[in-house]
Amino acid sequence: MQEAVTVNPAVRVRRVKAADLPHVIALDTRVTKIAKAEYWNGIFSRYGKQRSDERFFLIAEGRVGQSAASFMGFIIGEIRAWEFGSSPCGWVFALSVEPKMRLHGIGSALLEAISAEFRKAGVSKMRTMVAREAHLPMLFFRSEGMMAGPYIQLEKELD
Ligand SMILES: CC(C)(COP(=O)(O)OP(=O)(O)OC[C@H]1O[C@@H](n2cnc3c(N)ncnc32)[C@H](O)[C@@H]1OP(=O)(O)O)[C@@H](O)C(=O)NCCC(=O)NCCS
Incomplete structure (x- = not known):
């Protein structure tokens, strides 16, 4: 894959390796306060x-200031086709950056890298979902040019 060096030249984006998984699990546990190793093993x-x-x-x-790290954050997505009548598009369903390394362009580099993969795979649209009260991801995705799309999510409690 092409490395995403346009956003922050000190940040490289690469495919996941098995050795990254403990870092992914630890970061997600710290951020969400819910440990779910089994889920992440399945995702991997x-x-x-x-x-x-x-x-x-x-x-x-890569490097932020003086500190170099082999793991700064992750993004996961996939191309999905024809669900809900939608033509093929790229979905981003997980994104997280180490809290101490935020606001250095790492999230942007990850989104840029997955966008490049989506484009290479032939799709021209990317989607994600953000909880209404989740201001940080909303600020981030809006700053990346993502806007409300044409679908409305519906749900109800199951008795
Ligand atoms: C959202 C998240 C991935 C952003 O990562 P990041 O590496 O800090 O993002 P970047 O440095 O690339 O920021 C890009 C832009 O997003 C916006 N942004 C990011 N964090 C922001 C904050 N705390 N306040 C305001 N704007 C913010 C800014 O416009 C920023 O550009 P700027 O620095 O030039 O102003 C990171 O905050 C995170 O992991 N949050 C917790 C998990 C999460 O919410 N994940 C997303 C849903 S799955």
Whole structure:
């Protein structure tokens, strides 16, 4: 894959390796306060090892200030087609950056890298979902040019 060096030249984006998984699990646990190692192991099997032309589990590494790190954050997404009547598009469903390394362009580099993968795979649109009260991801995605799309999510409590 092409490395995303346009946003922050000190940040490189690469495919996930098995050695990254403990870092992914630790970061997600710290951020969400919910430990879910089994979930992440399953995600790694499905998105880190299979169908790499349409599934992307990417890791940022590099340097922020004086500190170099082989793991700074991750993004995961895939190309999905014809669900809900939608033509093929890229979905981003997970993105997280180490809290101490935020606001240095790492999130942007990850989104740029997965956008490049989506374009290479032939799609011209990218989507994600953000909880209404989640201001930080909303600020981030809006700053990256993402806007409300044409679909409305519906749900109800199941008794
Ligand atoms: C959202 C997140 C991935 C952003 O990562 P990041 O590396 O800090 O983002 P960047 O440095 O690339 O920021 C890009 C732009 O996003 C916006 N942004 C990011 N963090 C922001 C903040 N705390 N306040 C305001 N704007 C912010 C800014 O416009 C920023 O550009 P600028 O620095 O030139 O002003 C990171 O904050 C994070 O991991 N949050 C927790 C997990 C999460 O919310 N994940 C997304 C949903 S799955």
